[in-house]
Amino acid sequence: MSPPALPWLIVGGGPHGVHLAARLIGHARVPAEEVLILDPEPRLLGQWRRWTGAVGMAHLRSPSVHHLGLLPFELRQRPGQIAPGLKRPFARPYQRPHRTLFDKHSDQVIERFGLTARHCRGRALAVHPGPDAVRVETTLGPVRARRVVLALGQPAPAHPGWAPRTLPVDRVAHCLAPGFDRDAWIGRGPIAVVGGGLTGAQLALALEAEGTPVMHLRRHPWRVHLFDSDPGWIGPKHMAAFSREPDLAKRRAMIQAARHRGSLPAGILRRLQARQRTGDMTLVRDEVQGLELTERGVRLYLNQGPREVSGVLLATGFEAGPPGGALVADLVRQGLPTAPCGFPRIDKALRWHRRIHVTGGLAELELGPTARNLTGARRAAERILLTAGPQASAA
Numbered sequence: 041m042s043p044p045a046l047p048w049l050i051v052g053g054g055p056h057g058v059h060l061a062a063r064l065i066g067h068a069r070v071p072a073e074e075v076l077i078l079d080p081e082p083r084l085l086g087q088w089r090r091w092t093g094a095v096g097m098a099h100l101r102s103p104s105v106h107h108l109g110l111l112p113f114e115l116r117q118r119p120g121q122i123a124p125g126l127k128r129p130f131a132r133p134y135q136r137p138h139r140t141l142f143d144k145h146s147d148q149v150i151e152r153f154g155l156t157a158r159h160c161r162g163r164a165l166a167v168h169p170g171p172d173a174v175r176v177e178t179t180l181g182p183v184r185a186r187r188v189v190l191a192l193g194q195p196a197p198a199h200p201g202w203a204p205r206t207l208p209v210d211r212v213a214h215c216l217a218p219g220f221d222r223d224a225w226i227g228r229g230p231i232a233v234v235g236g237g238l239t240g241a242q243l244a245l246a247l248e249a250e251g252t253p254v255m256h257l258r259r260h261p262w263r264v265h266l267f268d269s270d271p272g273w274i275g276p277k278h279m280a281a282f283s284r285e286p287d288l289a290k291r292r293a294m295i296q297a298a299r300h301r302g303s304l305p306a307g308i309l310r311r312l313q314a315r316q317r318t319g320d321m322t323l324v325r326d327e328v329q330g331l332e333l334t335e336r337g338v339r340l341y342l343n344q345g346p347r348e349v350s351g352v353l354l355a356t357g358f359e360a361g362p363p364g365g366a367l368v369a370d371l372v373r374q375g376l377p378t379a380p381c382g383f384p385r386i387d388k389a390l391r392w393h394r395r396i397h398v399t400g401g402l403a404e405l406e407l408g409p410t411a412r413n414l415t416g417a418r419r420a421a422e423r424i425l426l427t428a429g430p431q432a433s434a435a
């Protein structure tokens with residue numbers, strides 16, 4: 041006889057997986073030993089910390105109520121206790137928390153709910169739903185779970201056609217790729233940072249502050265927005281019409297129209313422009329037509345003519361399409377339903393299958409354009425918790 045199935049397996053220990061685990065244990069009173077978080081990172085939130093560290097993010101883009109704890113105001117109310125001595129714990133407007141404050145608070149959430157002990161360092165390779173349990177093939181061996189939550193984060197970093205992944209990473213790298221290390225780029229000759237959104241701007245500012253000459257390159261006019269979608273998408277102002285829309289192709293169109301892709305807040309743009317005025321940074325609007333590796337670095341062919349740089353850092357976001365790669369594609373092959381855009385067709389409790397919930401980008405067609413953000417993690421947990429009472433645990 042096989043051992044009893046684990047009640048909850050959360051695949052992915054990023055902000056979404058960690059917040060859900062905290063809510064299951066802290067709100068739904070699921071015993072901690074009934075929850076397991078599977079993630080290959082050495083510690084929970086590893087990828088989040090790497091990304092935000094890699095681009096040198098000081099303050100988060102999202103407001104202080106978007107965090108991983110249970111109570112909305114717990115971060116805002118006691119910054120001095122969470123991160124003593126931190127200068128500027130919040131940035132205006134919307135009290136956006138400093139990254140150190142956010143991370144230290146996240147550490148407290150992890151500690152409070154004993155989540156490090158619930159973290160299993162491994163990767164899910166395939167998921168096979170069955171009537172009594174879901175079998176998950178992992179790098180540590182198979183796991184059976186009564187409920188599985190896919191909290192897989194983003195798709196792979198997007199590379200423009202002129203910068204294939206096969207190029208040597210010491211010349212052309214994506215700043216959100218595994219293994220990217222900004223330190224290795226400090227002190228080199230001029231570096232082209234490609235991408236007009238917040239990630240590219242933060243990375244350019246961080247490199248410049250560390251003494252590296254930067255050419256910041258974007259192909260579109262500045263898109264100035266405080267957030268990556270209107271805050272009305274968090275509540276009923278925009279979500280009411282979205283949730284009423286039965287046609288998932290139309291929901292996808294609403295998401296696309298709502299997202300301020302490649303945008304950045306006005307304050308960050310002002311900082312870039314100030315560096316340009318002092319001659320510390322070059323801001324270029326142009327399209328790259330091609331690239332050539334040279335003895336000393338990279339020659340970029342722009343419409344304006346060639347530019348020599350020592351290397352190119354891509355801040356060009358993530359690939360389109362659903363996160364989860366082969367794992368999600370395999371679930372689709374097994375018959376789990378998708379919308380015309382290829383994303384999971386899910387119910388209000390974010391169930392893709394009776395025993396499989398999704399969060400993050402995979403839950404976009406229910407949660408709208410903010411599904412991938414921290415607020416999306418909070419709203420996803422609320423929905424998933426609808427099914428997490430004692431009866432659900434026994435199901």
Ligand SMILES: Cc1cc2nc3c(=O)[nH]c(=O)nc-3n(C[C@H](O)[C@H](O)[C@H](O)COP(=O)(O)OP(=O)(O)OC[C@H]3O[C@@H](n4cnc5c(N)ncnc54)[C@H](O)[C@@H]3O)c2cc1C
Pocket residue numbers: 051052053054055056057078079080081085086087088091092095097099100101102106162163164165191192193194216239367399400401412413414415
């Ligand atoms: C630089 C940067 C700054 C950002 N700043 C903000 C911000 O200020 N506010 C905001 O709301 N959002 C922000 N975002 C968006 C951000 O991506 C999310 O808020 C957050 O990272 C999403 O959490 P997540 O858990 O979905 O994804 P991730 O943080 O990507 O975590 C997903 C986890 O799943 C694991 N995983 C993936 N596949 C498997 C598998 N097969 N098996 C096991 N584990 C797996 C990964 O190892 C990873 O740890 C930012 C994004 C970036 C890139």
